[in-house]
Every structure is written in structure tokens, then in C-alpha cells.
Amino acid sequence: MKRFVAMLLCAGLACASMSFRVCAAGQEGAGGGPFLASDSEATRRILAVFEALSRIPRCSKHEAAVSEWLAGHAAERGWTARVDGHRNVLVSVPASKGFEGRVPVVLQAHMDMVCQKDDASTHDFEKDPISLVREGEWLRADGTTLGADDGMGIAVALALAEDPSSPHPPLELLFTTDEEIDMSGACGLSEGFFSGRKLINIDSENEGTVTIGAAGGIKTVVALPLAYAAAEQGRQAYSLRIDGLLGGHSGVEIDKNRANANALVAEALAADIPLRLATFNGGSADNVITRTSEAVFTLPADRLDALQKRLAVFERDARKRFPDETQLAVTLTPAADSPQQTLSEADSAKALRMVADFPQGVIEWSKQLPGLPETSNNIGVVKTGDDTLTVVTFQRSFSLAKLEDVARGIEQTATKSGAVATRRSTFPAWPPNPESDLYKKSLAAYEGVFKTPMKTEIIHAGLECGYMAASTPGLEIISIGPTMENVHTPRERVHVPSLERITAFLQALVREL
Numbered sequence: 001m002k003r004f005v006a007m008l009l010c011a012g013l014a015c016a017s018m019s020f021r022v023c024a025a026g027q028e029g030a031g032g033g034p035f036l037a038s039d040s041e042a043t044r045r046i047l048a049v050f051e052a053l054s055r056i057p058r059c060s061k062h063e064a065a066v067s068e069w070l071a072g073h074a075a076e077r078g079w080t081a082r083v084d085g086h087r088n089v090l091v092s093v094p095a096s097k098g099f100e101g102r103v104p105v106v107l108q109a110h111m112d113m114v115c116q117k118d119d120a121s122t123h124d125f126e127k128d129p130i131s132l133v134r135e136g137e138w139l140r141a142d143g144t145t146l147g148a149d150d151g152m153g154i155a156v157a158l159a160l161a162e163d164p165s166s167p168h169p170p171l172e173l174l175f176t177t178d179e180e181i182d183m184s185g186a187c188g189l190s191e192g193f194f195s196g197r198k199l200i201n202i203d204s205e206n207e208g209t210v211t212i213g214a215a216g217g218i219k220t221v222v223a224l225p226l227a228y229a230a231a232e233q234g235r236q237a238y239s240l241r242i243d244g245l246l247g248g249h250s251g252v253e254i255d256k257n258r259a260n261a262n263a264l265v266a267e268a269l270a271a272d273i274p275l276r277l278a279t280f281n282g283g284s285a286d287n288v289i290t291r292t293s294e295a296v297f298t299l300p301a302d303r304l305d306a307l308q309k310r311l312a313v314f315e316r317d318a319r320k321r322f323p324d325e326t327q328l329a330v331t332l333t334p335a336a337d338s339p340q341q342t343l344s345e346a347d348s349a350k351a352l353r354m355v356a357d358f359p360q361g362v363i364e365w366s367k368q369l370p371g372l373p374e375t376s377n378n379i380g381v382v383k384t385g386d387d388t389l390t391v392v393t394f395q396r397s398f399s400l401a402k403l404e405d406v407a408r409g410i411e412q413t414a415t416k417s418g419a420v421a422t423r424r425s426t427f428p429a430w431p432p433n434p435e436s437d438l439y440k441k442s443l444a445a446y447e448g449v450f451k452t453p454m455k456t457e458i459i460h461a462g463l464e465c466g467y468m469a470a471s472t473p474g475l476e477i478i479s480i481g482p483t484m485e486n487v488h489t490p491r492e493r494v495h496v497p498s499l500e501r502i503t504a505f506l507q508a509l510v511r512e513l
Helices: 041-054 064-076 148-162 261-269 301-321 345-357 400-416 437-450 465-471 497-512
Strands: 080-083 089-093 105-110 132-135 138-141 171-176 198-201 209-214 216-225 235-243 276-282 293-300 329-334 361-365 373-385 388-397 420-427 455-459 476-479 493-495
Touching (some): 041 148, 041 497, 064 080, 064 089, 064 171, 105 148, 148 493, 198 437, 198 465, 209 437, 216 345, 235 301, 261 276, 276 345, 293 301, 301 329, 345 388, 345 400, 373 400, 400 420, 437 476, 465 476, 493 497
Parallel strands (some): 105 171, 105 198, 209 455
Antiparallel strands (some): 080 089, 089 171, 138 493, 209 476, 235 293, 235 329, 276 373, 373 388
């Protein structure tokens, strides 16, 4: 994510049920304990909450258990918790002594996480806890996404509210659902669910930076009917697999020229090749740049040499276009099992050409903020099943007109191929407001604590702030967070020292508010 400068120990937690120990760098502690002896009390408080959250499966659309846990966690502390029909949770925390007359401040984070894992991982996201691994100043998971996006936001908010040494006005801790899929939790918030008029979203990924604007988005799902027939005799079955890619968040890393495995497989095979496609599968989330994709097809034996030569040229070109993809692997092998059914050569070419014709990556760059993507698209999921090729795409833009243009272009490409495109979700952009009192006080608070200016950014990724700004006129919003890397991938990690810094900043800011 590029930055755009604008200006413009267990205290308070039920730790008896948790097993922790100090971890050496690169080791797991007992029960996944993420602490080191050098961690501050504030850091330990946050990590204890996060460890508890990590025991609860919370993939998007499956937040019932974590929603219930949050409400119970509040009740144990004598706080009032409201849960709405979308499983959003609002926890009301009374003001510290002497701060009772102030207007409530809203601290907001989302409770779901992107569930991705390494190919070799046996982790079951429906029941297994996330296994935490502490490596010096960094915390990661063992072969899966960490869930710091946005479990750390929840942990920071709860830890601050529970700290008896940190005075604060009344707090409203707002925890929403389904942010990673369609933001339906934020979209479904009823009027008056929270009363504060200054909202601090804790879902950004660079400590020392305040976010004041974000792109809007549309998810477009394309369904192409497939006419399978019995596989023709005398043809050989092959698998083309592209993997080893960096992947990443389709908003945060889309500007880093990372390859998308779905797009590459389609590009490699969308040529004058008499193949008959059996399956094409890659990716599991629309907002993740796909790391692995595979197509299985049949081919006349006398055309193998021509295909191999084409793939050799294709791979050399791909490595030039994506120089950072040092682990890119393009693998053509005999298929493990010969398919019983395939598409015709014409239908195979049509399906592959459709995917290859969808735009991938940055479509246009911002003219106002050089280096910031204006409009992009990501081919997040491709899968065959039930006689249908399904392609899930995610468009983003700061401009509603340009967002509409790219979505309409995908729909036109789909229609030309005989497919049906459906818009499954749309979320609004969050327009920046550099004149807001909250933003100005956040800059002053950060500089007051750390004696250095806070950076300001506008991001291409989507945030729930857009819904909240649109639904609550006059609401002032900023977004902050600890430092994280490689979110939405199994390489996701959080910089632990940034947790203490974000806490010190928040404590100063809420006192001022």
C-alpha cells in the first residue's frame, strides 16, 4: 500500500482459562501463546484478547460464535451489549470517572477474517483454532491467514476499554460482520444503533498513518453454462497448474504488479490450441489476488509439442512482466485421472477467452494522487461445477462512473460469450474530509505522543467507513491500525511493537475527544 501525505498481564482478562508462555523467536508457545518477556503490559493485554479470538472460527458469513463470544465478554465485565439481526455487536462502555459528561466515541472493527491456507495445510477453518507463531517482533499463523485483519482491531478496542489506567469518555465498541465478503454487517446497521458522532475504524495496516478515504467496489459474478459430452477417445489428458505466486489483498496489493494465477492460466491456454477443457479452478475469495490455479483438459497427442513450446514462450514473458514473482511455477503434467467428460474445442476456447478478456489489475491510475490506483479489477475465483463455469470478479474505484464502466465492461464480455453476469454486492466509496475535527485532532494527538508527524493516506481498498459515512450525515471518521503485512494470504503477519504505539496514540486521542 502506498502512502499519500495529505496536508494536505492479562490484567482485566479471564486468563485462568488460557495457557500462555513466553515464546522464543520462531517458536510456538504452549497453546499458541504469543507473548515475549519484552512485551509491554499494553501489548500483552491486546495479545491476550487476540489469542482468545483466534480460538474461535470466524470466516466471513460464519460469525455466530464470535458474535456470541463478544456479547458474553462484555457481560462478564458489566457492560451492555446489543446484537442486531446481522450479528453486529455494540458494546457500551461507561466513561471513566471525570469523563461522564462527554459524547461517546465509537471504536469500530469487523469480526470476520479471510480464510486462506497453504496448499499443504490440513487446517479446518470451520473448527480449528488459528495456530499462532511468534517470531521476534512479528506474529503470524502456522500455514494460514492470521486473522489480524481485523481481529487486532477488536483486540485493540477491547484492551483499551479494559485498561483501568487509561481514562476515556463513554465508548461504543462497534463490531461488524461480513466485511470481507460484502460488508453486509455495516450495510445493515439500523439508524441509531450507535450514538457517537466521531468514529475510529481500526482496520488500517500502517501504524503512524491515518486513513481518511477509500474506494468503492462492486462484486460481479459471471456464470457461463457448459455443455459437457463424453470425453473423446485417442486424446491425452493434461493438467496446467500455475502457482507459487505472491497473491495478496486485491485492494492493498493490486498496485504492486502481482500476477493472478486465474488470469495467467486463461491467457496461456486461450490460443489456437485444439484442447477440450474438463475443469478450471483457482482461488477462493474475490478480494484475494489468486496464487494458484489449474486447468485440466484433453489434447491430441501430436499437439503436445506445440503446446509445450507455447508455454515456454508464455512463461518467459510472464517472468518479464512480473519480475517480483520469483517463485512463479508453470507446470504441465499428465492429469492424475482422465476426465470422463469435456467441453467441445469451440466451447473450451470460448470459456478460456472470456476469462482472459476480463481485465486484471490496475485499469487506471489516479490523476490527483500519483501512484494511487483509480480503478481496478480482480479475477478472484474461477471454478467449474454443475455444468457451469463461475467467475467471481471484484471491481474497485473512487469514481462511481468509472466503477460502473468497468462493471459494465465485464458484463458485456460475459454476454458476448453467452454467460450471465450478476452484481452481488456494491459498496460506496468513502470521500475524504481533511477538514474534520476528528482528523485534525488525530494528527495533533499523534505528534504530541511521538514528536513526529502522522502520515495521511487514501487507499484503494474498501472500508466499511463508506457505508457509515453515507448512512450517518455529519459522522466524522478516521481509520487507523497496527502495522500488518501480506494480509489475505498465509504470509499475513503483524508487527507486535506497533500494538503498543497504536494504543498510546488511541489513549491520547480519546482523552482529547
